[in-house]
Amino acid sequence: MIHGASDLRERVEVLELAAVEGGWVWRSVRMSWAQVELTGRTNLFSKVGIGARDASLVLRKQPITLCNALRWRNQHLFLTAITENTHGWLEVSAAQVELVPCRGNVHQGTGGPLFPGILTEKYLRYEQEKPMATNTLTYVLVTPKAVELTRGGLVEVAEEPHVVQVAHTLDPAKNEYELWRKKDL
Known part of the structure; x- marks a missing residue:
């Protein structure tokens, strides 16, 4: 639970998919502060495959959708849920994937x-x-x-x-x- 901006101690990159010559890449669009916790649960990011390690994040409200991704400590976080339970804050679930x-x-x-x-x-x-x-x-x-x-x-x-x-x-x-x-x- 967020008590204030001082709880946002981790830097994450917000990524978007970008078309480049010859294909697609994840491109950084901005940096953001976040509270990040690896929960120890399994995140079922695929409907038909095996899950991955779950990450729970809190960010300030910003333009972000499930089509985005995050990079945290050089790890790719695949977004699986975004909710605004508290005004001005986003709760994000993600799978830590390679x-x-x-x-x-x-x-x-x-x-x-x-x-x-x-x-x-x-x-x-x-x-x-x-x-x-x-x-x-x-x-x-x-x-x-x-x-x-x-x-x-x-x-x-x-x-x-x-x-x-x-x-x-x-x-x-x-x-x-x-x-x-x-x-x-």
């Missing part, structure tokens, strides 16, 4: 736009086939809303190709893509 470099809609060696994504696990499926075993890895890639991937297409995540199986695009602030990759063991 960004991975991605290239969308990769076709026959040609790459599409670069963008920052958040990769999380969905589940792991194992099959024993003769004469070898294969491992089918299923992930969820959470992207900013501006990033659109083609279902059935390829996306490079940290330079590894994955097939886009399912697209969840109804959320107004983000898209979620279920990806799979089959590897021989």
Whole structure:
């Protein structure tokens, strides 16, 4: 609970997604003071993937939406809820995540736009086939809303190709893509 401006002891950068030549990047738009607490809970930032460490923040009221992100102590905070419970103050929930470099809609060696994504696990499926075993890895890639991937297409995540199986695009602030990759063991 905020008692006054002196409780805002942490500097955070407010980020917005910006189009650049060849893709998208998170760009700093301003610095802000905040009260930040890592809660020890799990933040379910993805509807179909595994959650991440939860962060709770309090900021002075300012223009910010779920399409923004924050950078705190060099960590990316993916915003999941913003409420104004007390006049002049915003309570923000965020997932502490790691960004991975991605290239969308990769076709026959040609790459599409670069963008920052958040990769999380969905589940792991194992099959024993003769004469070898294969491992089918299923992930969820959470992207900013501006990033659109083609279902059935390829996306490079940290330079590894994955097939886009399912697209969840109804959320107004983000898209979620279920990806799979089959590897021989």
